[in-house]
Every structure is written in C-alpha cells, then in structure tokens.
Amino acid sequence: MTTLVWFRQDLRIKDNPALFEAAKSGRVLPVFILEPADKTGETHPLGGASRWWLHHSLKALQQDLPGLVLLKGSARHLIPEVAKQAGVEAVFWNRCYEPHAIERDTDLKSSLKDDGYEVKSFKASLLYEPWELETQSGGPYKVYSPFWKAARQIEIDDALPAPEKLEIADYDGGEELESFDLLPKKPDWAKGWEGLWTPGEAGASERLGSFLEEGLKGYGKLRNRPDLPNVSRLSPHLHFGEISPRQIWHATQDVMDRRSSLGDDGMKFLSEIAWREFSHNLLYHFPKLPSENWRSTFDEYPWKEPEGELVKWQKGQTGYPIVDAGMRELWQTGYMHNRVRMIAASFLIKHLRLHWRHGEAWFRDTLVDADLANNSAGWQWVAGSGADAAPYFRVFNPITQGEKFDPDGDYIRQWVPELRELETQYLFAPFDAPAEALEKAGIKLGDTYPKPLVDHAKAREAALEGYEVVKQAGQDDA
Structure with missing residues (x-):
C-alpha cells in the first residue's frame, strides 16, 4: 500500500505517528503544503520570524527525508489531486488544533473517505488530547492548577522510534523550497540568526540534551532570570514539531530518575510543558481566544x-530598561525570555493601556515560537481577560521587576548598550539617576536614551481605574 503522509506541525522523523504507521504499511509519499492564509480562512497567519524558521526547518527535513514533496496552495484541493496522481490508497496526518485547521481537516477527511481512501489522523503534538481532560462536572478546565493535577494522573505513551524501514514513493512534481519565499530579503532583518538557532530535528534534540545537562539544575528558581541560561529555548522546536512533547517528557523523567537531586527542577520544567497543553486546551474549547476577550466583561475596558507609543514599545524605546531590553532581544533574535515577555506585555497593556491584540500581533510577527494557542492565552493572561488570570488587576512594576530578575544588570547591558556604563543602582530607572551619574556614563536622557513614556505610579493608577470599569461590568452582569 502507498500512503500519502501530510506533514504540518510535525517536521520530524522520530515519534511521528502518521509516518511510523504509514511506513509499516508500505511506501510513503511525504508531502508538505504551504497554504496561503486566504486559502484557509486563517485569521492569524505565520509571521515573518516563523516563516524564517519554517524555511530552515523544511530544509533540514528535506535532508532527513529525501523525496519530501513541497507544494503551495489549498490543501483541500492539493491533497486529493496528488493522491489521485500518485495512486495512493491512504492519507495519514497528525492532528492540528487551531480552529481553521480543525475545520479544514474535518472537511478533507470526509471528502477523502467518500472518494474511497483510508484516512487516519494521530496525536503527535500534544501529551493530552483536548477532549481527554475534563472537570468532574464535565467540560474543560479553566484553571491551570487542577488541569495540571489531573494531567499528572495520566500515563504518557512512549515516544516512537524512527521507522525501521522507509520506502519513499516516486512523485513527479512539487516546488523548490526557495519558491515558498519564506526568507526576508530587503532588508534581511534575520541576518545572523543562523548562528543563534539550529532549526530542524537534530537541532531540537541537541538543544534538549544541552538543557537537561546544563540548564535543568536550578531551573525552578533561575528560569525567571533572563541573565542566566536556565531556560530550555525549545519553544520554536516544539511549535514546528521538530521534537515532540512526549520526547521531552520522557527524556526529562529519565534525567530525574538518574539524578534525584533534579526532581523538583524537572517537575517544574514539566509543569511548563503542561502549561503549553493548557493553552491548547483553551484554544480548542474556546476557538475565539485569539481574537476576543475570554472574559467578556473586559469588552468594557477603556x-x-x-x-x-506602540511603535516606541515595539522598538524598545519606552525609557524603562528591562522592557526595552526585552523588545530589542526580540527584534534581534526572534526570541524573548519568558519573564521579560510578561513584563513587556504588562507594560503595553497596563502602562500604555493599549489592547492586548496589538501585542499579540507584534509577537506573532517577530517570535520564532509564535504558537497561536500560547501567544493568545499568554496575552490574555497578562491582560487579565483570560483564563486563570487572577489577580487580573496586577500591574508589574518594570523597575522592581528589573531589580529582582536582572540584579546585576547583565541582561539590560547586553541589549541596551547605551546604558552599559551606568552604575547598577541606577540602571533600572535611569530617569531617577543623579545628573553626575548620567554624565559619567555618557547618557543624555531624551537623546542617547529616551525619557520614560509614562510615569509608573500614574500609569498604574489609570490602569486600576480601567479595571474598576471591568469590575463594575461584572457586577452588572451578575
């Protein structure tokens, strides 16, 4: 039997259930389709940074899987067309959970079955299917802690090996990768990223091994420190399916079993993997999460x-060093440390009082790990409009957050070099530094480094006033 395997967010050979099952049945025709947003109805298409990653991930997959067919257009039309041309008997894929993908896959599965094809879909990108975990009263979890408690009771399947034998079917057709036009050109804002990232399955495996060996120890406490290497940086590899959460789960458990001292750190890391699962759970059950307030009372927020201000935030010119450091790291690397993401997001929403959708759109365009579920759930969580977002009125102080999580100022100095010579005690609020300290460091506020866009105390007060409107709207609804 010849099976068409449709690759999507599973750009790997190992622990790929669709590929594994197809290989057992005979020849495999591997296909990847780049679908323009207007062909899918997708309202949140891939951003520029994700497109850069996808190019290099596909390039890596082509090396691991010679015979991979690249196509561009509507999968609804291309899959049946290629299946007929290639004379396949079956079509397999691993499931996606975005709203547009569910609609597309459901329609396609039905039409292919009507045409006489065997069609199977598999779980590959999540530990738990969104319909597997329900509250005792029925329905999805809306709070993370009980979700995680319930999830820990479920045994995780073993990761699958690469197929023992992989016979690729012949197909005369397909596109060249360069025709996808995924890379930025004029200007090439991603220049140098190849030295920062290694997209592909091998890069993902290497990154996991390095983190477990060097970064897991102390993760529970040090993961909030952007100046330290105690984060996995696996998120883009997970987003494109170059590694599976099952592989990460079992590799982490193995390390915990061998090194009991890493038990707490390992469990904290696994809880972060489960937070990703929680976000996908929310998106599945609440498909309007990327575009509408999960808590409708937030529709009243002023x-x-x-x-x-939005452009200055995007460029890292807010006058608050920890925020600016994060935004510049994002622009220069396609990544931002998670703690700083929360600080920068809070600043946009609660200091500048701009809608979370503006931040979601910017992150989606500039992050290499811009996962629809995580990005949407994360922004709504910070805004207070999302699930498990209590206390929703919390306003991060960008000064004290910098002092707490970048105590020596190394992170700020790396990404905001114009402040490099400023004494650490003044680094987190240069606008409060004495004139002689600024002069000694060669800083002219408003010239070499911007004055703050807003006063923290006044901005906090205005944000809380806005939340009073939300609170009142909730009382009125009750």
Whole structure:
C-alpha cells in the first residue's frame, strides 16, 4: 500500500505517528503544503520570524527525508489531486488544533473517505488530547492548577522510534523550497540568526540534551532570570514539531530518575510543558481566544487608541530598561525570555493601556515560537481577560521587576548598550539617576536614551481605574 503522509506541525522523523504507521504499511509519499492564509480562512497567519524558521526547518527535513514533496496552495484541493496522481490508497496526518485547521481537516477527511481512501489522523503534538481532560462536572478546565493535577494522573505513551524501514514513493512534481519565499530579503532583518538557532530535528534534540545537562539544575528558581541560561529555548522546536512533547517528557523523567537531586527542577520544567497543553486546551474549547476577550466583561475596558507609543514599545524605546531590553532581544533574535515577555506585555497593556491584540500581533510577527494557542492565552493572561488570570488587576512594576530578575544588570547591558556604563543602582530607572551619574556614563536622557513614556505610579493608577470599569461590568452582569 502507498500512503500519502501530510506533514504540518510535525517536521520530524522520530515519534511521528502518521509516518511510523504509514511506513509499516508500505511506501510513503511525504508531502508538505504551504497554504496561503486566504486559502484557509486563517485569521492569524505565520509571521515573518516563523516563516524564517519554517524555511530552515523544511530544509533540514528535506535532508532527513529525501523525496519530501513541497507544494503551495489549498490543501483541500492539493491533497486529493496528488493522491489521485500518485495512486495512493491512504492519507495519514497528525492532528492540528487551531480552529481553521480543525475545520479544514474535518472537511478533507470526509471528502477523502467518500472518494474511497483510508484516512487516519494521530496525536503527535500534544501529551493530552483536548477532549481527554475534563472537570468532574464535565467540560474543560479553566484553571491551570487542577488541569495540571489531573494531567499528572495520566500515563504518557512512549515516544516512537524512527521507522525501521522507509520506502519513499516516486512523485513527479512539487516546488523548490526557495519558491515558498519564506526568507526576508530587503532588508534581511534575520541576518545572523543562523548562528543563534539550529532549526530542524537534530537541532531540537541537541538543544534538549544541552538543557537537561546544563540548564535543568536550578531551573525552578533561575528560569525567571533572563541573565542566566536556565531556560530550555525549545519553544520554536516544539511549535514546528521538530521534537515532540512526549520526547521531552520522557527524556526529562529519565534525567530525574538518574539524578534525584533534579526532581523538583524537572517537575517544574514539566509543569511548563503542561502549561503549553493548557493553552491548547483553551484554544480548542474556546476557538475565539485569539481574537476576543475570554472574559467578556473586559469588552468594557477603556483602551486607548495606539499612536506613537506602540511603535516606541515595539522598538524598545519606552525609557524603562528591562522592557526595552526585552523588545530589542526580540527584534534581534526572534526570541524573548519568558519573564521579560510578561513584563513587556504588562507594560503595553497596563502602562500604555493599549489592547492586548496589538501585542499579540507584534509577537506573532517577530517570535520564532509564535504558537497561536500560547501567544493568545499568554496575552490574555497578562491582560487579565483570560483564563486563570487572577489577580487580573496586577500591574508589574518594570523597575522592581528589573531589580529582582536582572540584579546585576547583565541582561539590560547586553541589549541596551547605551546604558552599559551606568552604575547598577541606577540602571533600572535611569530617569531617577543623579545628573553626575548620567554624565559619567555618557547618557543624555531624551537623546542617547529616551525619557520614560509614562510615569509608573500614574500609569498604574489609570490602569486600576480601567479595571474598576471591568469590575463594575461584572457586577452588572451578575
């Protein structure tokens, strides 16, 4: 039997259930389709940074899987067309959980079955199917802690090996990778990223091994320190399916079993993998999560219209060093440390009082790990409009957050070099530094480094006033 295996968010050979099962049945025709958003109805298409990653991930997969067919267009039309041309008997894929993908896959599975093909889909990108975990009263979990407690009771399947034998079917057709036009050109804002990242299955495996060996120890406490290497940086590899959560789960458990002292750190790391699962659970059950407030009372929040402040936030010119460091790290690397993501997001929403959708859109365009579920759930969590977002009125102080999580100022100095010579005691709020300290460091506020866009105390007060409107709306609904 010849089986068409449709690759999507599973750009790997190992622990790929669709590929594994197809290989057992005979020849395999591996296919990847780049679908333009207007062909899918997708409202949140891949951003520029994700497109850069996808190019290099596909390039790596082509090396691991010679015979991979690249196509561009509507999968609804291309899959049946290629299946007929290639004379396949079956079509397999691993499941996606975005709203547009569910609709597309459901329609396609039905039409292919009507045409006489065997069609199977598999779990590959999540530990738990969104319909597997329900509360005792029925329905999805809306709070993370009980979700994680319930998830820990479920045994995780072993990861699958690479197929023992993989016979690739012949197919005369397909596109060249360069025709996808995924890379930035004028300008090439991703220049140098190849030295920062290694997209592909081998790079993902190497990154996991390095983290477990060197970064897991102390993870529970040090993961909040952007100046330290105690984070996995596996998120883009997970997003494109170059590694599976099952592989990560079992590799981490193995390390915990061998080194009992890493038990707490390992469990904390696994809880972060489960947070990703929780986000996908939310997206599946609440498909409007990327575009609408999960808590409808937040529709009443008095957002401001974006003006110059949004651009200054995007460029890392807010006058608050920890925020600016994060935004510049994002632009220069396609990544931002998770703690700083929360600080930068809080600043946009609660200091500038701009709608979380503006931040979600910018992160989606500039992050190499811009996962629809994580990005949407994360922004709504910070805004207070999402699930498990209590206390929703919390406003991060960007000064004290910097002092707490970048105590020596190494992270700020790396990404905001114009502040490099400023004494650490003044580094987190240079606008409060004495004139002689600024002069000694060669800093002219408003010239070499911006003055703060807003006053923290006043901005916090205004944000809380806005939340009073939300609170009142909730009381009125009750």
